[in-house]
Amino acid sequence: MPIDKHTGEFIDLTEAKEMTNSYQAAFPNEPKCFFLGSEKLQSVIDQDGCIGLRMYRAFDVVRNEQNVVIVGVDANGNDMTSGLLLDKGVMCPQNCDVNSPLSS
Template sequence: MEFSKSLGEAISLEQAMTYVKAHNARFPKGVKAFAFGAEHVQDVLNQEGCAGIRIYNGYNEEEDCPNIVVVGVDANGKDMTDGKIFDRGIRCPDMCDITSPLFQG
């Protein structure tokens, strides 16, 4: 199966809010979001042959909290593990946009 650069789907703000609300209802004390600087995202996307990204759920045992791991994906759907991989985003509630309609306390 080919990994398309257009894989994924744009959704409305209302649908995004529904997803976030459902997540927060299931995990009321959990991490709400992760924020990353554009440089890391661009570094992954700028790798030769990169068609997109894959985001893995992870858990940082040192800090006893969830995290995510971001890796590039090539046109064959293979993780580009020889390239840039990143995590260490800033978690919300540590840093949140409380004015965003996606932020639900």
């Protein structure tokens, strides 16, 4: 599948809720989500040649917890590892929107 800046699909809340709630039921001991600030995400996106983001699941051995590593991706589908790498998202549980339909 070709990679380009249009990759991905918007979905409605019903599908999003079904997907996130199914994941949380199948993996009850895994983090539900991670929050990363828009300024940091925008800085990764604004790098020259960046057409999108790739999110790697990660484990922080110092903090002894899961997280994600965000890296920009160029038009050839390559990780822009010499650029900005974003980590240290705020994990849920601990910091969650308890009223969100995406968090069962």
